[in-house]
Amino acid sequence: MSAPFGEPTVTSRAASRISLLIALGADNLGSGFFLPLTLVYVTRVVGLPLGVAGTTVAVGTTAGLLVPALAGPLVDRVGPRPVVIASQLIQAAGAGLFLPAHGVLAVAVATVALAGGQQLFYSSLFALISDVAGDGPKDRPFAVVAMVRAGCFGAGALAAGALLTAAGNDGLRTAVAVNAGSFLVCALMLAVLVHPPHRPAPDGRPARLRADRKFLSLIVITGLMALSVDFYLVGTPVYVLEVLAGRPWLPGVLLAVSTTINATCGTLALRATRRVTRIAAMRLGAVLVIAWCAVSLLALAVPAGWLSAVLLAATVVIAAGGLLFGVRANALATELAPAAARGRYLATFQYAFTVPGVLAPAVAGLFSVASWLPWLLVAGCAALAAAGLRRFA
Structure with missing residues (x-):
């Protein structure tokens, strides 16, 4: 018996869950390549002194803290999947901006974009996982996602270490490009392959x-x-x-x-x-x-x-x-x-x-x-x- 119009079948729900895991794995694999080496990149490739680099990255990252307050109403209005996709595109742009960066201002702009996209991602991710997982407790779906993301981040970090050892500053530039590409891959997979069920109807509980x-x-x-x-x-x-x-x-x-x-x-x-x-x-x-x-x-x-x-x-x-x-x-x-x-x-x-x-x-x-x-x-x-x-x- 086919599912009602607009409702995902059991097969499509399973495909969405698997695609979501792969997409998030790609995201974290790329993040493992670059995030642990951000300060190293800014000092070695961009050429900023360590103290200036640390302050610039810290200030840019702190700016991302403004995002969750803005992201929540957006998720309620359009649903979590478009917001997660947007977060991936913003992070891809932020990572990409590191490649031509020269000087404090360019690094600050790249860091703000990357941090803002990251906060937008986390502000909408768990609502998307909840939608894709369907009804029932979410303990196990969250655990599986956390395992996949941790494993891929660790694999990316190990690969980045080997790349840095083998290729030096060229390896750092490659790590940035891989990170930007991973965000684009994740966004594409979410847009094409992940189709969560309809959003839950209001349950009558107060929303204050x-x-x-x-x-x-x-x-x-x-x-x-x-x-x-x-x-x-x-x-x-x-x-x-x-x-x-x-x-x-x-x-x-x-x-x-x-x-x-x-x-x-x-x-x-x-x-x-x-x-x-x-x-x-x-x-x-x-x-x-x-x-x-x-x-x-x-x-x-x-x-x-x-x-x-x-x-x-x-x-x-x-x-x-x-x-x-x-x-x-x-x-x-x-x-x-x-x-x-x-x-x-x-x-x-x-x-x-x-x-x-x-x-x-x-x-x-x-x-x-x-x-x-x-x-x-x-x-x-x-x-x-x-x-x-x-x-x-």
């Missing part, structure tokens, strides 16, 4: 975000937890190399292990906690973050021969905590968002990730004050998150 204390509290709780992930990314190299005087290769190995876990264990984490509630799993994730802080602090006291093993164990703990919390937080946000304002709700929810990303370098800078201070702060945030989740139980 400013008055929705439960959803706003979820944003705060998620932000407290997201700080740990961003701090791990920027703080690990500082802690290992500057505080612990560890081997130069150790931060790269730890980040590779974390990426591998995120790329392979998302659905495993869901299965391992299938007998507990979503909120219980999220609280366990917060407890694991606190444990990660404790194990990392322990590294200050262990013999040098044990340092790598202790930090590897800490990496496994933080990766597990992130898997248990992150996917379910996105799924819970999608579930709490009323259909009539889902775009505005989910776009605003992205501030739970963007603000910690801005704050994480400052937290890592606290190592200059005391080696234990950042760990106490991050553990305290996780404890507050675990306590705040009680209202959702």
Whole structure:
């Protein structure tokens, strides 16, 4: 029996899901090529001093924080797929602008375009995944997407490292071109191959975000937890190399292990906690973050021969905590968002990730004050998150 006119068949829905995964994989493969090397490109190819380059990229990235507030109403008006496609085209333009860039202004324009497109992407992505996934809880679809994106980003980063080693500055230019091309491939696939079902009808729930204390509290709780992930990314190299005087290769190995876990264990984490509630799993994730802080602090006291093993164990703990919390937080946000304002709700929810990303370098800078201070702060945030989740139980 054929589906009603305008409704996707089971086969077309499956094709849309697979195409979405491939498109997002292409996006992250290209991002892995260039994003970790942005500052290297700006200093080596464009020729800006490191301090100027860092400030310019930071200011441009911060400008992208204005986008989620604008993106939400747009998603509610036209649907998430056109907005995601537009975000890919903007990011392609931003990446492409790095190629002819000479001087601070050109780098700032390219960075603003790239960061703005990225924020537009995240502000509409989860609504698109929700549409393509169809009815029911979104924990597993979000987990699968996160695994694909993490794996492709890691593969892109490894390829970029090899390219940089083999081709030097020419390799950096190639990485920029690959990144721009990956955004165009993603946009084309989304436009041609991804056909989500009709958007959900209003469900009668109030759509007043400013008055929705439960959803706003979820944003705060998620932000407290997201700080740990961003701090791990920027703080690990500082802690290992500057505080612990560890081997130069150790931060790269730890980040590779974390990426591998995120790329392979998302659905495993869901299965391992299938007998507990979503909120219980999220609280366990917060407890694991606190444990990660404790194990990392322990590294200050262990013999040098044990340092790598202790930090590897800490990496496994933080990766597990992130898997248990992150996917379910996105799924819970999608579930709490009323259909009539889902775009505005989910776009605003992205501030739970963007603000910690801005704050994480400052937290890592606290190592200059005391080696234990950042760990106490991050553990305290996780404890507050675990306590705040009680209202959702």
